[in-house]
Amino acid sequence: MSATAIRPADGRPVRQSTKDVPPNMGRLIAIELRKMVNTRSGFWVPIGVAAVTLLVAIIASANHHGHDATFAHVLHAVVGPCAYLLPVMGVLLICGEWSQRTKLTTFTLVPSRRRVLTAKLGASWIVSTIAVAFCLLVTVLAASVLGHHPGGTGSLSWQVVGQTWIYLAATMVIGLAFGSALLVSAPAIVTYLLLPVVWATIAGNISALAGVSHWLDFGQTFSPLAQETLSGTQWAHALVTFVVWAGIPLAIGARRIGRGDLD
Amino acid sequence: MLPSMIEANSLTKRYGGRTAVRDVSFRCEPGTVTGFLGPNGAGKSTTLKMLCGMAQPTSGHASILGKPFAQLPNPGRRVGVLIDASAQHSGRRGVETLATSAQLMGVDRSRVEEMLKLVDLDETAARKRVGQYSLGMRQRLGIAHALLGDPEVLIFDEPANGLDPEGMRWMRALLRDFADRGGTVLLSSHLLGEVQMIADRLIVIARGEIVAQGTPSELTGGGPRTTVRTADGPTADRALRRALTEMEIVLREGPDGSLVSDAEPEQIGRAALRGGIALAELRTASDAASLEHLFFELTSDAQPETQTETRDLQEAAR
Numbered sequence: 001m002s003a004t005a006i007r008p009a010d011g012r013p014v015r016q017s018t019k020d021v022p023p024n025m026g027r028l029i030a031i032e033l034r035k036m037v038n039t040r041s042g043f044w045v046p047i048g049v050a051a052v053t054l055l056v057a058i059i060a061s062a063n064h065h066g067h068d069a070t071f072a073h074v075l076h077a078v079v080g081p082c083a084y085l086l087p088v089m090g091v092l093l094i095c096g097e098w099s100q101r102t103k104l105t106t107f108t109l110v111p112s113r114r115r116v117l118t119a120k121l122g123a124s125w126i127v128s129t130i131a132v133a134f135c136l137l138v139t140v141l142a143a144s145v146l147g148h149h150p151g152g153t154g155s156l157s158w159q160v161v162g163q164t165w166i167y168l169a170a171t172m173v174i175g176l177a178f179g180s181a182l183l184v185s186a187p188a189i190v191t192y193l194l195l196p197v198v199w200a201t202i203a204g205n206i207s208a209l210a211g212v213s214h215w216l217d218f219g220q221t222f223s224p225l226a227q228e229t230l231s232g233t234q235w236a237h238a239l240v241t242f243v244v245w246a247g248i249p250l251a252i253g254a255r256r257i258g259r260g261d262l263d
Numbered sequence: 264m265l266p267s268m269i270e271a272n273s274l275t276k277r278y279g280g281r282t283a284v285r286d287v288s289f290r291c292e293p294g295t296v297t298g299f300l301g302p303n304g305a306g307k308s309t310t311l312k313m314l315c316g317m318a319q320p321t322s323g324h325a326s327i328l329g330k331p332f333a334q335l336p337n338p339g340r341r342v343g344v345l346i347d348a349s350a351q352h353s354g355r356r357g358v359e360t361l362a363t364s365a366q367l368m369g370v371d372r373s374r375v376e377e378m379l380k381l382v383d384l385d386e387t388a389a390r391k392r393v394g395q396y397s398l399g400m401r402q403r404l405g406i407a408h409a410l411l412g413d414p415e416v417l418i419f420d421e422p423a424n425g426l427d428p429e430g431m432r433w434m435r436a437l438l439r440d441f442a443d444r445g446g447t448v449l450l451s452s453h454l455l456g457e458v459q460m461i462a463d464r465l466i467v468i469a470r471g472e473i474v475a476q477g478t479p480s481e482l483t484g485g486g487p488r489t490t491v492r493t494a495d496g497p498t499a500d501r502a503l504r505r506a507l508t509e510m511e512i513v514l515r516e517g518p519d520g521s522l523v524s525d526a527e528p529e530q531i532g533r534a535a536l537r538g539g540i541a542l543a544e545l546r547t548a549s550d551a552a553s554l555e556h557l558f559f560e561l562t563s564d565a566q567p568e569t570q571t572e573t574r575d576l577q578e579a580a581r
Contacts, residue, residue, distance in 0.1 A: 019412075022336040023367055031367045038363065039354035040392060101350035104317065105408070108344045109367050111316045111333035261318040 028110065028119035033126060035102075036093065045089065052081040053135060057142035072160055075139045076226050079164055082131045083226070086168055087192055089127065090175025093120050094253070095185035103262055113257050117180065124176050128169035136161060159229050167225035170242050174218070177246045180253025195245075196220075215240045266329030268293055268416050268447035269314060273323035276309050283309045284471045286323070291449050291464075293415070296442045298458030299451040301468035302562050307451040308346070310468070311420050314449075315344050327416060339368040342416045343409030348401040348425070353394030357384060357404050360393060361411060368412045378407040383433070398425025406434065417441060419450040423457045435461045455558045459551060469562040483553040489528045490552060492521050492544035499540050506538035507531065517556055523548065 023031075036042050060077035097103040110116050175192055182188040196219040203213030214220065214237055221237040224230055230238065267290035276284040284306040291297045301307050312318040314325045316332035327335065327342055335341055351360055361375045379389050382403040388396075396404065402425050409417060417438070423431050438448050439461045452458045458465070465482060467475040475482055491514075493499035500522065504514050512530060517523035521544070524531060528545050535542050548556070 018369060019340040020336045021369065023369060027367065027369075031363060034363055034366070035352075038356075038359045039352050041354055096352070100352045100354075101347065102352050104346055104350040105364065107317065108315055108342075108346075109339045109364060111335070111338060259319070262312070 023110065025115070025119060025122065028115060029122040029126065032093070032119050032123035036089070036123065036127070045085070049081055049085050049131075050134065053078055053138055054142075056081060057138045061142040071139065071143060072157060072227070074143060075135065075161070075164065078135045078139050078142075079132075079168065079226050082128075082135060082168055083171055086124075086128055086131060086172040087175030087178075088189055090124055090172040090177075091179035091185055091188045091192065093124065093176055094179035094257075095183060095188055098183045099185060107262060114254065117254060117257060120176060121173065124172045125169055128172050129165065131168050132161070132165040135164070157229060160226070163225040163230060167222055170225075170238075170246070171218075171222065174242070174246045174249075177249035177253060180257060181249035183253075183256065216244055217241070218245055266326060267291060268328060269297075269418070269449055270326045270329075271310065271314060271323070272325065274310060274313050274320045274325060275322045276306075276313060276318065277321045282471055284313070284320075287468070287471075287473055288323075289466050289473065289476060291416075291447050293445050293447050294442055295463040296438055296448040296450070296458075296461050297464045297466060298462030299449060299466050299468065300455060300458060300558060301451075301453065303453050305453075305468045305562070306471040307453075307468060308420055311346060311418055311449070311451060314418060315342070315346065317346070337368060337412075339364065339412040339414070340370070341412070341414050342418060343412065343414040345402075345405040345409045345417075345419045345422055347420065348398065348405035348422075351393045351401065351404065354392055356390055356392055357396065357400075358389040360404065361408060364408060365411055370412055374411060374413070378411055381410065381437075382407040399427060399430055402426055402434075403430070406437070415445070416447045417449070419448070421451055421453070423452060423454070431457065455555055459554055465554075467558060467561050474561045475557070479550065479554055482557055483550050488548055488553075489524045489526060489531055490517060490521050490544065490546055490548045491524065491528075491531055491542060493535075494541040494543040502538055503531075503535060503540050506534040506540065510534055517559075523556055 037046065057074065057078045060074045097106055106116060107113060175188075178188045178192045179185065182191065196217055200213065200217050200219060203209040203217065218241045221234070221241040224234055225238060269289075269291035271287055271289050274284055274287040275282065287306070287310055289297070299307055299310070309318060313320045314327065314332065325331065327338075332338060332342070338344075355363075358375060358379065361378060362372060365372060365375050379385075384400065384403055384407065388400060393401065393404065402422060406419075406422065409419070419438075422434060426434060438450065442448050442463070450458060459479060462479065464478055465476065466473060467482075491503070493503055503522070507514055507524070507526075510526075510530065512524060512526040512534070514522045514524050528547055532542070532545055535545075
């Protein structure tokens with residue numbers, strides 16, 4: 001039990017207790033990362049993703065005998081599992097706190113709910129960075145072990161690697177945004193998966209929307225990120241898609257999480 | 264006046280049209296245990312959640328150590344909160360649950376082992392996942408979690424739930440000791456027996472409003488002095504009532520079938536003799552019994568369905 005600090009009036013230095021030092025953002029992000037992997041399912045999901053990624057790398061390297069068997073093609077295939085699963089991890093990063101009711105602990109230790117949300121965004125960015133590094137490593141390993149050297153590393157465009165990174169980070173953040181807006185994992189995941197399909201169907205059938213579809217269908221606007229060097233227009237499409245599909249749900253989520261009572 | 268360790272000022276919480284908590288005010292001082300008593304659904308949890316920044320009061324304000332909870336820089340080091348022992352990730356090991364929070368609060372890892380030892384969770388139990396814990400083990404983990412940051416204030420909601428009698432005695436000793444070393448404890452319960460032995464002050468809440476607060480002796484000061492029980496059932500009860508009405512003494516319903524009165528035992532004994540009524544029990548009400556009677560009287564007309572009603576309204580509010 002530490003006594004409440006009494007400040008002498010004459011301005012002598014006071015021994016500063018560590019009790020009132022708030023955890024900084026770095027620590028909050030580290031905590032979010034720790035919470036992602038220190039549960040039973042949290043531990044196995046990344047291992048599962050890694051295993052599937054390895055498998056895909058082997059299959060993709062072995063099958064790309066044709067003229068388009070470039071390093072970039074293998075990387076694109078290898079990134080696939082992560083592109084599916086990181087958004088789901090993003091959803092769970094928020095919804096897990098609600099379904100497991102750990103939000104009570106989280107927000108009594110860090111009452112600023114915006115800071116927690118920011119830390120989760122930071123953690124998502126780090127996870128997608130680790131994922132892209134892992135995919136790159138696996139691609140290089142698969143190529144050299146299987147002895148194909150498809151097109152050599154010369155075909156590897158660092159810009160495409162950078163774009164792949166952006167791709168994974170953006171999809172994970174969109175997952176997190178959907179999670180924060182809905183707060184329940186099943187509807188959030190389903191909405192995330194169905195929205196591009198539903199959007200594409202609607203836009204495909206209503207001619208007036210055909211032009212808009214290029215800007216908002218993230219199936220369409222994001223996939224070139226991991227494949228080719230983007231043109232200015234493509235960048236604009238991807239950016240608008242991101243701003244809409246991450247921005248709107250995240251704004252709703254920040255409001256819901258920021259103001260709601262916890263039960 | 265210096266700010267109290269815990270202060271509630273006219274806290275009011277409405278869900279839709281229903282008022283769950285109305286104008287609740289109290290203070291808790293260092294070195295004391297305050298028992299927050301009321302039947303289920305009376306507004307205890309809602310009040311505690313407003314103190315801890317988990318629920319926004321519709322009006323009024325709350326502070327801990329002179330500040331709103333949300334403005335405490337590192338609240339885990341100042342306030343130990345246990346609102347719901349089941350609110351821990353079922354797939355996380357007990358020890359990992361504590362270690363994660365220790366890292367967040369910036370306390371030494373050794374504190375985790377210390378706290379596990381304190382709450383009597385051995386190594387095997389600590390290595391288990393929280394999903395495999397009994398409610399009693401979760402309460403112990405929750406108590407360890409609340410004490411992890413070495414705080415000076417403890418806010419516990421129904422901590423005795425799921426603890427066996429031995430566990431309850433252990434918890435009472437722990438909280439008493441915490442207060443005796445200068446800490447401030449606020450704990451809620453729907454059972455008087457759980458808190459009356461250690462509480463320095465009692466706050467009784469019913470239907471969202473505080474109906475009584477003070478030290479146990481202050482509260483019982485105005486309580487009934489005599490407990491009486493007739494030997495021959497309701498007919499004899501009525502006869503005794505009639506005999507006493509002639510002497511202008513009122514007899515009221517006490518807990519579990521007894522009758523209570525503000526008159527001295529001797530007066531009642533003489534009235535029974537005159538009326539020829541056999542008594543099975545006649546005694547001066549103890550402080551504990553009068554407290555029980557008071558609690559019973561203050562809270563008895565609370566509807567039992569209030570709890571579900573509150574839940575439904577909370578659902579609807581979401």
